[in-house]
Amino acid sequence: FTVCHVATARGLSLPVPPSLPSQRPLCTGRDEVRLAEEASRKYGSPAPTIFSKVVDKSIPADIIYEDEKCLAFRDISPQAPVHFLVIPRIPIPRISEAKDDDLLGHLLVVAKNVAKQESLDEGYRVVINDGKHGSQSVYHLHIHVLGGRQMSWPPG
Structure with missing residues (x-):
């Protein structure tokens, strides 16, 4: 079973030592679609998401930034040499349902600032997946x- 960041939508979490980044598997397109379909069926469930558990620190994460509105942490299965997530503390299920323009702007500014902190001076990619067809695997905006x-382009 390939462990990917998207697998965490099912509550799976297998820590891999940071000293072994080359042994972290990449997700396949099939895995991503399957997990997004599973997550979309669970969408609206009252159960906390894996990211809500990161916010309340009931599960560990390599947090690299936090403030009163959001936090940033390293992806459990990086798809690039540097791969981190920025999430709001208050769960917003999908970007298409977001109403707080100030919070959305804040998340992007934090993404930019953490990218600078991580020395991504040559550039970086910012991705937000939305809904089943967007392969969203955790219904907590990230x-x-x-x-x-x-x-490379196209990404998927």
Whole structure:
């Protein structure tokens, strides 16, 4: 079973020592679609998401930034040499349902500032997945920031 960041939507979490980044598997497109379909079926469930548990610190995460509105932490299965997530403390299920423009702007500014802190001076990619067709695997808004290598296009 391939462990990917998206697998955490099912509550799976297998820590891999940071000294072994090359042994962290990449997600396949099939895994991503399957997990997004599973997550969309659970959408609206009262159960806390894996990211809500990161916010309340009931599960560990490598947090690299936090303030009163959001936090940023390293992805459990990075898809680039640098891969972190920025999430709001208050769960917003999907960006298409977001209403707080100030919070959305704050999340992007934090993504930019943490990218600078992580020395992503050559550039980086910012990704937000929304809904089943967008392969959203956790229904708690999260911004992926990927960098440290040349990105290709199209992404998926």
